[in-house]
Structure formats: structure tokens, C-alpha cells
């Protein structure tokens with residue numbers, strides 16, 4: 001089974017958690033897109049949900065496929081968010097933001113009663129951090145913000161390149177109009193301490209560590225089918 005098929009399988013099982021009348025946070029990325037495609041078929045068959053998208057990209061796909069949308073202004077409390085992830089640890093801590101949507105994704109997940117992650121098994125790790133941590137920053141004061149990030153990381157024994165994410169030769173700009181710094185710290189033993197320290201830097205808008213937000217992960221693995229993973233205490 002190829003990577004795309006695994007994403008479809010995880011999305012298919014996650015869809016079983018969607019009930020009629022739900023207010024649904026809809027994630028971003030290639031796995032979330034497979035979920036949107038399956039959701040659209042159900043909607044066409046009569047499933048009644050209202051979706052809040054986590055990016056302009058997801059909003060466009062939902063609109064194209066006829067998935068009804070709302071905003072967090074109109075629908076500020078959600079029942080369930082279904083989203084992908086770049087890494088998942090045994091406590092269901094996540095790294096997200098590979099697609100640059102981490103800020104809206106975190107706001108939507110935090111507004112949801114439950115968050116379900118969909119992924120293939122390659123996203124499971126013992127310790128977060130092999131995937132560079134996306135940090136969304138304000139363009140103003142970028143140099144000072146980079147220095148501050150490097151300092152708080154060093155205090156936690158972390159170091160590594162801090163690279164401004166580029167696309168087509170220009171800095172990548174998020175839906176919120178910010179930049180992304182991809183921080184290659186390697187494994188992050190104390191994710192909570194790093195999260196708190198990054199939040200204390202004024203130029204940091206948000207970061208891609210999602211801690212205590214996911215309730216379960218639906219994980220598809222070649223040869224092993226799909227399993228639902230819950231946090232290890």
C-alpha cells in the first residue's frame with residue numbers, strides 16, 4: 001500500500017467518528033485533504049456537518065467539493081477537529097506546521113472538544129524533533145527574534161539551524177501574514193519547557209508543538225491496517 005493509500009485509510013477510519021450535526025474543525029495537509037475528499041462524498045449523500053477550515057487551502061478544497069463552511073467567529077465552539085501531523089509522540093504530543101498552517105490549526109484544535117490526528121505510521125516517533133520545528137514569527141524584528149529563539153533553545157541544551165522557510169525564492173508567508181522559521185534542533189526531550197520559552201518571546205506568534213491537544217491518533221501502517229492510538233500516561 002503506498003503512502004497516499006495509507007492516508008486515505010486513516011481518513012476513512014477517522015470519518016467514522018463524524019456524526020450528523022457536528023461542528024467540525026478541518027485540518028490542512030495531504031492527509032487532511034484525503035479526509036476532505038471522503039467527507040465531501042458523505043456530505044453529498046446527506047451527512048449534515050458544518051466545517052471550520054484551518055487554512056485558505058483547505059477552505060478552497062472544501063468549497064470546490066461542496067463541504068459547507070463556517071468560521072470561528074460564527075461557530076466558536078467545535079465538536080471535533082480532524083487534522084494531520086508531521087510527528088506524533090507516545091503522549092500524542094505533535095509537531096505540526098509542515099504546511100505552514102500551524103497557527104490556525106492550533107486555534108481551531110483548541111476550540112474543539114476533541115482532536116483526532118490522522119497519519120501514516122511514519123509519523124510516529126519516540127521523541128519529537130527530527131522534523132524541524134516550525135515557528136511562526138512576526139516579520140518585524142526578525143533578527144532579534146531569531147537570536148531570542150537560539151538563546152532559549154540553548155538554555156534547554158538545544159541548538160541547530162534556524163531557517164526562514166522559502167517558497168519560489170521568496171519567504172513563505174502564512175495565512176496570517178507571518179513568516180515561518182524552521183528550527184532543526186533535533187530531538188526535544190522537554191517539549192513543554194521549549195513551548196513555554198518560545199511563547200515568552202514577543203516576536204513568536206505560535207509554534208508547531210501541539211501538547212495536550214490531541215485525544216487520539218488514527219494511524220495506518222502497511223501490512224498492519226489502521227489502529228487508533230491513545231496517549232500513554
Ligand SMILES: O=C[C@H](O)[C@H](O)[C@H](O)COP(=O)(O)O
Nearest residue numbers: 029030031097098099100101
Ligand atoms: O501546516 C500543515 C499541517 O500541520 C499538516 O497537518 C502537517 O504538515 C501534516 O501534513 P501531511 O498530512 O501532508 O503530512
